[in-house]
Amino acid sequence: MKVAFFIIICIFFLFTKQSCYSSTNEFIELNEEKCSTLRRDDMLKLPLVYQEYLGFVKICSLKKKDSDEKWRTSLISIWAHDYLRSKGDASRWKDFPAPILIDSKFKEVGKLPELYPMDWVTHLLVSYGKWHAGGPGEIRVDISNPAVTGDYYYAPLEWNMEKRKYEMKSQEPITGKRPK
């Protein structure tokens, strides 16, 4: 009887631990449709290089699903293809500034290696999770690449508590899909 009770308790804890583990490690994929065009007054908080892209700079909040709480981190990027379309199909690609991660005070806390949601031909899939003090502790950048080398990914951007920045151990792209 005691043995049976012990097994039931173990199974209960096993399931509880498993479900806790799943929820803390769940990654949310950023939906580019939910990003919003940055208002003119917020644009002025960005570095000068962004100013010529007014109307094509969007902000995407990296918050938990269905959460109303004030989020800590947002992504800011130029919708480069939309910008160039507005200039005509023959417009040349520009040396667009890289997307940045900002905190709630618009302070830069990290950089992405390629333009979100689309660089020249690559499409970025950004996901975030490992929550820490109200913000994502890790941001992943996976690349859908239609060109010959195919898809690739980058080392995750990890929150450095001491520097209060997201850091990527290496900027080198890694061929293939990110291991699960």
Add this chain to the structure above:
Amino acid sequence: MDDGSQKAEKLKTACSEAFFRYPHSCSHAVWYVLQQYIPSQPYLAANQLLHYIESKPDHWREVRLSELSKLASDGNLIVGGAVELPNGHVIVVYPGSEKFSGGYFFKDKVTGKSVNAQPYGMYALAMSTSMGNWPGAISNGDRTVFDPWGSKKFKEVKFWMYTGGKM
């Protein structure tokens, strides 16, 4: 026609023949061109060919991106490529002036939408074929050396010029 022009014409002809003979295999197309200069050249898949070339410094010299157009226009045989697992990609630099990369439409795999690959930068021309359907990798001198890769991956591409001698 001077010697350089004649060499360039020979290279153009070899590239065009390779393009039409092997439209779906970059390594076979490059092999065909190599055979016009090195008849004993064995067939090697892209990754193996790149390792092979790198191991023959007496016959192949690495050249810079900025030199490609001039060297190929003088009729020099230049192979470019990057090793990738499982399959790398190889091309031959096609004679002619540099031009803007891009200028074609492709299908974005995420949204399924057709996207314009806007002119990105000036690069040398390429002969490239591919088993895939990426339009930037299908070139009979009408696309550039940048187009097959077209992403941050391009910085991994190296170019080697054949300097002659028995292999």
